[in-house]
Amino acid sequence: MKKEVICTVCPMGCRIAVEGEGENILSVTGNACKRGEQYASSEFCHPVRILTTTIRTDREQKPLVPVRSDKPIPKEKIFDCMEMIRQQRVKTPIHTYDILVENICGTGSNIVATGTIE
Incomplete structure (x- = not known):
């Protein structure tokens, strides 16, 4: 191949x-x-990728917080991870580097905040 x-x-x-x-x-x-x-x-x-996206919050004024995986995720698990993230709603306050989802889809990678919402 x-x-x-x-x-x-x-x-x-x-x-x-x-x-x-x-x-x-x-x-x-x-x-x-x-x-x-x-x-x-x-x-x-x-093939692996760093996953970068947003997660919904409990705040109407700031409904999304930017996030990324702290380690590369196998490419074949990206869509499963996105589905899991889509189902999440996190409570504020959120600070940069807070772990919002641990060991997403069994990949060993955590989803961490890349922004702050007080």
Whole structure:
């Protein structure tokens, strides 16, 4: 199987081609640095993302608080995590870095506030 990824490790944005079978990487081409090779290999075998979204609050004046995952989440679990977040309503006050959802969908990642609502 062949997959092309755009590296996000540095501003160069290399187009990297990865060829492999399952988790066995056969070749990585197009990267300008070693970090790009590591990124592309990881993206080929186990793609992960930082989840950034909002959660509803109990305040009418400020109904949403921005949040993000504190660790990358497996790409295949993103929609499950979004559904769980959609069902949440958090109580104020909320401070930056407060953990609002622990171990979301069993990923080991917490959803933390990136804003403050008093």
